[in-house]
Amino acid sequence: MSRAPRFKFRLYVAGDTENSAQALSNLTALCGKYLANRHDIELVDVFREPDRALADRIFMTPTLVKLSPAPALRIIGTLGQTQSVIQTLGLGTLAT
Amino acid sequence: MNPIGKTPLLDHDAEVSALVDMLLKTGRRLEELTAGEVDTVFDSDGRALMLRGTQEQLRRSELARECAILDAIPASIVLIGKKGEILTANQSWRRIALANQLQAAPGPGIGLNYLETCDKARGDGSSDAHLASSGIRAVLNGTRKSFSLEYRSHSPQEQRWFQLTATPLADDHPSGAVLMHIDITATKQAEVKLMLLSERLSLATAIAKVGVWDWDVATDVHTWDPTMFAMYDFKPGDHINYRKWSSSVYPEDLPGVEAALRRTIDDKGDGSGDFRIVSANGTLKNISFAERVVLDQSTNVVRVIGVNVDVTERRAAELALRQSEERMKHLAAHDFLTGLPNRMLLNDRIGRAIELARRNHKKVAVLFLDMDGFKHINDSLGHPTGDMLLQAIGKHLLDCVRASDTVSRQGGDEFIVLLPEVNHPQDTAAAARRMLEAVAGVHSISQHDLQITCCIGASVYPDDGHDAEALIKNADTALYQAKENGQSSFQLFDSAMNVRAVERQFIEQSLRRALVRSEFELHYQPIVSLKTRAITGAEALIRWNHPTRGLISPAQFIAIAEDSGLILPIGAWVIEKACRQLREWLDAGLPEMTMSVNVSGLQFQSGNFVESLSAILLDIGLDPTVLELEVTESLLMKRPDFAASILRAVREKGVRVAIDDFGTGYSSLSYLTRLPLDTLKIDQSFVRQITTTPNETSIVTAIIGMGQSLRLRVVAEGVETAEELAFLSAHDCDEAQGFYFSRPVPPAEFVKLFDLSHPWIRPASANAF
Numbered sequence: 001m002s003r004a005p006r007f008k009f010r011l012y013v014a015g016d017t018e019n020s021a022q023a024l025s026n027l028t029a030l031c032g033k034y035l036a037n038r039h040d041i042e043l044v045d046v047f048r049e050p051d052r053a054l055a056d057r058i059f060m061t062p063t064l065v066k067l068s069p070a071p072a073l074r075i076i077g078t079l080g081q082t083q084s085v086i087q088t089l090g091l092g093t094l095a096t
Numbered sequence: 097m098n099p100i101g102k103t104p105l106l107d108h109d110a111e112v113s114a115l116v117d118m119l120l121k122t123g124r125r126l127e128e129l130t131a132g133e134v135d136t137v138f139d140s141d142g143r144a145l146m147l148r149g150t151q152e153q154l155r156r157s158e159l160a161r162e163c164a165i166l167d168a169i170p171a172s173i174v175l176i177g178k179k180g181e182i183l184t185a186n187q188s189w190r191r192i193a194l195a196n197q198l199q200a201a202p203g204p205g206i207g208l209n210y211l212e213t214c215d216k217a218r219g220d221g222s223s224d225a226h227l228a229s230s231g232i233r234a235v236l237n238g239t240r241k242s243f244s245l246e247y248r249s250h251s252p253q254e255q256r257w258f259q260l261t262a263t264p265l266a267d268d269h270p271s272g273a274v275l276m277h278i279d280i281t282a283t284k285q286a287e288v289k290l291m292l293l294s295e296r297l298s299l300a301t302a303i304a305k306v307g308v309w310d311w312d313v314a315t316d317v318h319t320w321d322p323t324m325f326a327m328y329d330f331k332p333g334d335h336i337n338y339r340k341w342s343s344s345v346y347p348e349d350l351p352g353v354e355a356a357l358r359r360t361i362d363d364k365g366d367g368s369g370d371f372r373i374v375s376a377n378g379t380l381k382n383i384s385f386a387e388r389v390v391l392d393q394s395t396n397v398v399r400v401i402g403v404n405v406d407v408t409e410r411r412a413a414e415l416a417l418r419q420s421e422e423r424m425k426h427l428a429a430h431d432f433l434t435g436l437p438n439r440m441l442l443n444d445r446i447g448r449a450i451e452l453a454r455r456n457h458k459k460v461a462v463l464f465l466d467m468d469g470f471k472h473i474n475d476s477l478g479h480p481t482g483d484m485l486l487q488a489i490g491k492h493l494l495d496c497v498r499a500s501d502t503v504s505r506q507g508g509d510e511f512i513v514l515l516p517e518v519n520h521p522q523d524t525a526a527a528a529r530r531m532l533e534a535v536a537g538v539h540s541i542s543q544h545d546l547q548i549t550c551c552i553g554a555s556v557y558p559d560d561g562h563d564a565e566a567l568i569k570n571a572d573t574a575l576y577q578a579k580e581n582g583q584s585s586f587q588l589f590d591s592a593m594n595v596r597a598v599e600r601q602f603i604e605q606s607l608r609r610a611l612v613r614s615e616f617e618l619h620y621q622p623i624v625s626l627k628t629r630a631i632t633g634a635e636a637l638i639r640w641n642h643p644t645r646g647l648i649s650p651a652q653f654i655a656i657a658e659d660s661g662l663i664l665p666i667g668a669w670v671i672e673k674a675c676r677q678l679r680e681w682l683d684a685g686l687p688e689m690t691m692s693v694n695v696s697g698l699q700f701q702s703g704n705f706v707e708s709l710s711a712i713l714l715d716i717g718l719d720p721t722v723l724e725l726e727v728t729e730s731l732l733m734k735r736p737d738f739a740a741s742i743l744r745a746v747r748e749k750g751v752r753v754a755i756d757d758f759g760t761g762y763s764s765l766s767y768l769t770r771l772p773l774d775t776l777k778i779d780q781s782f783v784r785q786i787t788t789t790p791n792e793t794s795i796v797t798a799i800i801g802m803g804q805s806l807r808l809r810v811v812a813e814g815v816e817t818a819e820e821l822a823f824l825s826a827h828d829c830d831e832a833q834g835f836y837f838s839r840p841v842p843p844a845e846f847v848k849l850f851d852l853s854h855p856w857i858r859p860a861s862a863n864a865f
Contacts (some may be wrong), residue, residue, distance in 0.1 A: 013135075014135040014136040014150070015154070016154075016157075017135035017136070017150045017153065017154055018135070018150065018153050018157075019133055019134060019135045019150070020135050046136065046138075053138060054138070058138065059137060059138045060134045060135075060136060060137045060138070061134065061135050061136045062134070062135065076133070076134060077133035077134065078133050080133070
């Protein structure tokens with residue numbers, strides 16, 4: 001039995017603005033459904049850590065970064081289009 | 097780059113960066129291009145630019161949140177402008193403003209000038225309002241960083257407290273202030289209540305002088321109130337711990353009080369008791385304590401709290417009360433003079449002795465003692481000396497009885513001794529003999545060596561009575577008998593005595609009424625001159641005609657009259673009656689003669705005897721020389737000097753004095769010569785010897801000879817035969833009386849004796865009738 005990979009996300013938000021809050025809410029829901037107990041979410045508030053957004057080359061919020069498993073990838077927006085997000089992140093096959 | 101549509105925006109750095117730059121440059125609305133999915137974008141310098149919608153949304157939600165928070169706070173909060181105008185208020189404020197009808201457009205209270213409202217306040221609470229406005233102004237103009245004020249807002253229905261705080265909107269350049277009113281009524285009430293309670297408690301403990309202590313068991317920290325410090329005489333700053341406290345406890349009491357404390361802790365309960373302390377300045381104090389444990393949530397004892405009360409004065413008062421009660425009890429049960437048990441205690445002890453004797457089949461003896469002639473000691477040496485003698489007698493009696501015996505004083509010169517365990521009848525007699533000897537010893541009292549005797553009468557349980565009253569009464573009866581037997585006599589009770597005692601009581605009671613009822617009368621016996629055979633005098637003799645008993649002889653009642661003191665009125669009556677009789681006879685023409693009256697010792701000693709005698713003679717108009725008082729030898733013997741002085745006074749008035757029953761006493765010649773006498777009366781027992789033992793008549797002749805040598809008239813009593821008469825005549829006896837001549841007769845018969853036909857009356861001397 002192959003060991004299931006652990007997902008590491010980083011979500012860049014702008015305080016508790018509406019879209020950012022929506023993105024966090026959607027991400028949490030997806031992880032709860034597909035990645036129970038094998039995901040970590042790091043939240044970065046660009047208002048609090050503006051240097052970090054610049055260093056990480058983040059241009060908009062909300063931005064989700066998948067750090068692992070490779071390949072790393074970024075999704076901008078509220079993560080409201082659930083199916084496409086699932087596909088992009090490669091979670092669909094895991095659900096079966 | 098794909099136009100941003102319904103698909104997630106993939107991040108292609110270069111594209112996005114270019115897009116952002118272009119958008120920023122063109123100023124096109126980002127929201128439209130990002131379909132509202134994005135909050136912020138960053139410029140090339142990394143500055144986050146918030147989209148307008150987001151800005152608006154953020155501002156709205158922040159405001160809403162802040163309003164919600166403000167509205168959720170129970171405090172009333174307003175924001176005021178620089179001039180004090182109310183800009184905005186939270187819900188609590190609006191509610192209160194509504195209630196207080198502070199409404200002004202656009203909302204409740206909004207627009208109103210808070211400072212002006214405060215400035216305008218008048219009456220109750222206005223000083224608080226003025227204080228508030230000046231404080232708030234200070235905050236608004238930047239002279240104060242903050243301001244806080246507690247104030248009361250009391251309505252007749254309730255008392256409320258508030259706290260007002262004013263905080264500037266900005267620290268450096270205040271453009272307004274936040275005012276917050278917090279209702280602190282509950283806190284304040286609890287505070288006031290606690291303060292009152294604590295004040296009341298400390299006042300109460302101070303008034304009651306109750307010291308309160310609190311001992312933290314783990315740290316051994318003792319918290320004492322000022323009363324405790326004062327009680328132990330510690331200085332207010334002294335550090336108190338268990339060792340310091342326990343070293344103050346009186347060492348003897350420490351184990352007890354420590355045991356009580358240990359019990360309180362072990363039982364997780366409470367305890368109380370007493371102990372003594374030696375306070376810091378060395379004062380011994382009685383402390384009463386009560387204590388109780390304080391438990392934590394796991395029911396471990398964490399503290400012990402308690403109280404101490406200084407009960408030294410209370411204990412002293414209790415002790416004094418107990419002592420005075422005991423003293424009162426002792427006084428009530430003891431004779432004040434000798435300290436011996438009194439009648440009450442004696443009765444009690446006799447009762448108990450009888451109870452015990454009944455069970456053990458033993459006997460109980462009660463001995464009644466009475467001093468002989470004690471009155472003379474009081475009369476001649478004074479009562480203080482008499483009292484000291486009684487005390488000495490009490491001590492001597494105590495010395496000669498066992499510890500289980502009771503010596504009690506009954507008042508006067510009477511003592512009663514209880515012997516609670518008597519095995520043999522002779523034990524009582526032996527005890528009585530010891531007491532007679534103890535009393536008869538020489539008592540040295542205030543420079544006098546006094547000698548006195550006593551008589552003792554005794555009764556025995558169960559033979560002579562079954563209760564204290566009967567035993568004492570019968571011992572008293574026996575005592576009377578002992579008195580009759582002479583000084584230093586002891587007499588055990590026998591039942592025949594009771595008959596005599598009853599008789600005695602009957603006579604005494606009857607005597608009290610006899611004078612009033614005129615039951616007495618006088619009979620007269622003639623006294624005849626042996627030379628002339630003429631009647632030269634009469635002796636008045638009392639007769640008692642008792643309404644039921646008939647005639648009672650003087651022998652039966654004179655002694656009782658003397659004991660009871662009734663002899664005084666009876667004697668006075670006799671003297672007056674006899675004198676009136678003589679006056680009557682003389683007035684009727686009978687020849688000159690003397691009237692002889694017997695006088696008792698008691699009469700003689702009564703203070704005004706001589707004066708009242710003179711008064712009677714004067715009243716009746718009788719020459720004192722015709723009255724002759726007869727006194728007995730024994731009366732003269734008891735107190736010769738005193739008797740002589742009275743006799744002298746009597747004779748100075750002209751009244752004659754005769755010595756009665758001469759020869760029966762123990763008179764010495766020397767004493768006879770000292771007495772102022774007129775007449776010697778030879779006792780009839782010697783006269784009787786003339787006929788019964790003719791060869792023993794020397795006494796009669798001696799008395800006649802003595803009388804003649806002292807120039808006294810000699811009268812022979814009880815002459816019954818011619819032989820006696822002849823003998824007396826032959827020996828030159830002056831006069832005689834007796835049955836040979838006449839019995840004592842009533843007055844009417846006496847007069848008839850002067851009839852010439854009487855064989856012993858010579859015609860020559862009959863000059864009357």
